[in-house]
Amino acid sequence: MPFRKFFSWLLGFLGRREAFSLGLYGNVNAGKSTLANKISKDWTGEEMSEVSEIPHETREVKKKERVSLKVDGKVVTMNLLDMPGIATKVDYRDFVKRGMSTEQAQKRAKEATKGIIEAIKWLEHVDAALLVMDACEDPYTQVNITILGNLEARKIPVIIVANKIDKKAAKPERIKAAFPQHPVVEISALRGDNIQGLYSAIAKHAR
Amino acid sequence: MKVELEVLSAKALSGKTGSEKLELILSAIKKNKNKIIVLEEPLSRSDEKELITKTMSLVSKGFPGIEVASIGEEAADFKTQLLKFLGGKTTGLTVIGPSSLVRQVKRDPNSLSLTAGR
Numbered sequence: 001m002p003f004r005k006f007f008s009w010l011l012g013f014l015g016r017r018e019a020f021s022l023g024l025y026g027n028v029n030a031g032k033s034t035l036a037n038k039i040s041k042d043w044t045g046e047e048m049s050e051v052s053e054i055p056h057e058t059r060e061v062k063k064k065e066r067v068s069l070k071v072d073g074k075v076v077t078m079n080l081l082d083m084p085g086i087a088t089k090v091d092y093r094d095f096v097k098r099g100m101s102t103e104q105a106q107k108r109a110k111e112a113t114k115g116i117i118e119a120i121k122w123l124e125h126v127d128a129a130l131l132v133m134d135a136c137e138d139p140y141t142q143v144n145i146t147i148l149g150n151l152e153a154r155k156i157p158v159i160i161v162a163n164k165i166d167k168k169a170a171k172p173e174r175i176k177a178a179f180p181q182h183p184v185v186e187i188s189a190l191r192g193d194n195i196q197g198l199y200s201a202i203a204k205h206a207r
Numbered sequence: 208m209k210v211e212l213e214v215l216s217a218k219a220l221s222g223k224t225g226s227e228k229l230e231l232i233l234s235a236i237k238k239n240k241n242k243i244i245v246l247e248e249p250l251s252r253s254d255e256k257e258l259i260t261k262t263m264s265l266v267s268k269g270f271p272g273i274e275v276a277s278i279g280e281e282a283a284d285f286k287t288q289l290l291k292f293l294g295g296k297t298t299g300l301t302v303i304g305p306s307s308l309v310r311q312v313k314r315d316p317n318s319l320s321l322t323a324g325r
Contacts, residue, residue, distance in 0.1 A: 088274060116263045117264065120260050140316075149255070150253065
């Protein structure tokens with residue numbers, strides 16, 4: 001669209017670069033919020049999400065606006081969206097097993113289902129996506145396939161993030177073998193391993 | 208424990224919209240928690256997305272959700288879409304069951320394995 005390009009150029013010319021939206025998607029407990037916090041902390045000095053071992057800690061879309069990455073001589077400005085983990089089931093009893101009261105667990109389950117619906121709705125609105133996978137787990141899950149298929153159908157650029165490579169059980173090569181059509185970046189969001197590699201990939205592929 | 212397996216042929220699904228298919232699947236699974244449904248076609252990526260959305264809106268104390276897996280490609284090219292429109296078969300299938308029954312579905316591009324039981 002010529003107007004969009006012109007508007008983008010005008011914003012750049014006026015010193016206010018147009019931001020694109022980057023959604024962090026993936027299964028529950030893949031490390032999306034840890035990664036969102038790492039990116040946000042590195043470039044804004046502030047974290048953006050709560051992190052927990054209990055599944056569905058992120059139950060609504062968390063947004064950090066105008067995060068500017070300065071990578072390889074380029075400035076990339078984005079609105080970072082930390083999505084709730086997508087799942088096909090949410091059983092309140094799983095939260096009870098982790099020490100919550102039945103009432104708390106049912107409330108969390110209800111919020112989690114709403115969060116999943118919200119994350120799915122956002123699939124139609126993001127400009128680019130990081131699909132975060134736990135490198136210790138089987139990457140060929142229905143959730144990953146569904147997210148990827150829907151992003152591909154809309155021609156949205158996707159970078160697959162093979163997270164948790166600091167763990168002994170990590171096998172990022174399985175992710176590369178399963179999805180050879182997309183760039184795969186191996187990282188540890190927790191330790192920051194190869195985070196610069198991810199920033200370079202965002203600058204290269206996400207715009 | 209008795210597990211019921213219902214196979215829906217591509218022909219049985221051919222006249223239905225994506226939404227009608229999903230209603231059919233979810234109402235059958237909710238009605239009978241010992242039922243696993245096999246569709247003789249892969250769901251489209253868009254239908255899979257809708258299936259998760261509809262499932263989440265139905266989650267309750269007694270229905271925690273589903274396990275689902277598809278193999279095979281959805282009808283992408285014109286020839287396959289036309290074949291499907293005319294009621295023909297496309298390659299692939301989808302397996303769906305309540306998560307209270309289906310413990311695990313493992314898949315790779317060419318096979319599916321499912322573990323069920325309580």
